[in-house]
Amino acid sequence: MSFAFAVAAVFLLFFGLGVRRDRRRFGNAVLLGLAVTFLGIGLIAGIDDAPPGVAESVMVVALLVLGIGPVVLAGLLTWNGVKMVRKEGRSPGNLLSLLAGLGMFGVMALAVSAAAIQSWTLRIVVVTTLFVLGYVSFLFVCFVGYAYLYGRMRIRRDADYVVVLGSGLIGGRRVPPLLASRLDRGREVYERLAAYERRDGDAPVLVTSGGQGPDEELPESHAMADYLVARGFPPEAVVREDRSRTTEENMLFSKELMERDRPGSSCVIVTNNFHAFRAALSARRAGVNGQVVGSPTAAYFWPSATIREFVAVFLQYKVVNLGICLTLILLGALAWASR
Template sequence: MMVYAPAVLLFLAFCWRMVRERRRFGNAVLLGLAALCALAAWMYRLLSSGSTSGLVIASSLLALGAVGILVLVCLLFLNGLRMVRKEGRSPSNLLSLMGALCVVGVVALVVTAAVLRTPVMIGVGVAALGLACYLSFLFLSFVVYAFLYGRLRIRRKADYVVVLGSGLLGGTTVPPLLASRLLRAQEVHAQLARRGAAPVLIASGGQGPDEELPESHAMADYLTERGFPADLIEREDRSTTTEENLRFSKAIMEKSDPGYRCVIVTNNYHAFRAALLARRIGVRGQVVGSTTAAYFWPNATIREFAAVLVAYKRTNIAMCLLFVLGGVLAWVAR
């Protein structure tokens, strides 16, 4: 059973870090490493047992992985087409299609390298496979931990509920995406009010170049039209990005109560990245997510993952360079 020791130690480290601070991308990496080590240990035991059943199970797992890649490509491709039909052909709506093409490209490179076995193709294949495995591991870790984070319980008490803006439809109207955040904020506010004093709700969002009024004003109007008390709404109307949403809302909360606690509300695909930003900025609160249309989720999740990669660009660039170096060494050795 010692073969499972690394997985157990990594999982214990993950649990310890979760108790201390759940808003860390390192938590996702630790959980992914624990799962990877556990899978590798299980595969080792199956293959080293020498039994026919062990070999069959191991072969079935490998075959399942290959089928999974094929299914993933098909789903990404279909989702990309649906995004284009429903949301238009902007670059941000093409991420699912681009993801499908990248997977196909890597598979084609690896197969070509295995068939031709020329030094250049082997080097390119090794580098491409290494980069693909690294990014796939990070993406799966991100998705699994984001799912887990979104289901953790929020604090029993909070002084503020902060709703992050997301743009207006036609310059004046709250779109369905933002409406889901506001409705979720109302639910959270009601839950917190039942546990103690009613918190203040901060509608956070400035005015974009194509908007006739600040997002926060439209958000406040949307809430009051549905019976939310106007005297419990604070408007933060200067922000234009998620980071500014959090920074300017933090300033409002600290001015009123330096020891504040808050709950931040956004969409479920955005919750974990917003939590990472909140921790970096020093906002004292966790993030909860509202539901998002199923067709919109894959593309939005890829976009959020790309933003997280950029946030940790130094580490990721260094790792990518290592895989490129591995490809160069494979080329030279060949």
């Protein structure tokens, strides 16, 4: 028990150092997840020393969570996926929560079949699948947990720019609700920064960042700026970055613009809450001195969007992550061949 607590303390120390160095690192999420995991192991190991009745209650709750939790989660994901398709259409990104829920039901059915058939091969397949899913699920929980913490950072007061990231337009020219949420949040951040007393005396600038897609009549940044100005935002405080097509290009081209006008400047980047942590990782890779904040998103949209964000981050570290998954699969194959 004390060993687990000691390991948790070490990981927590490294987590604190990592956050102090740069909060925009996925490694921070993993270190926090490992610290919490070993803390949980230590608590479980010491359950025998708990007052009478506590150990039994904890075991009952744990069994309920392990037994019923996956079924409930799979059902909720499937239900959310159906709702997502009805509201947003059948694009691959909108199907993610539905596929995740159906996939969980599939794994559970496979496990039941392996127990009923008594097949060695099927058992190895199930165990290997659970190990791979366990690894991916651990990273997913780390991602969601740290993204939640990152999204609750205080907004810096000394930023020179507010950069609002674009998204697709409706009908090729109108701002959709998702993007309107970002713009409203960006205006709120701008007004908060403008209210602070600045040492250089210069007012902050809001950058709308987004190029023109093949199905759009004008660059997203222009539609975004028009949306703000039509609602009373001062036009002289808006700068349009109209070349970017991806989040990475949002960062790079906005950085060029900021460095051109105010070298060494800092910024607050605004996107939707589900996208904030991945955008922070992109900002770090692009060398942007910026904090990312999120705007509200409809609850039904969050599961599929979060899964999509996690997949993108998972593949950013594909050498390590796919290497570990392939190693687990190889170990399963060796266990099957050794019989």
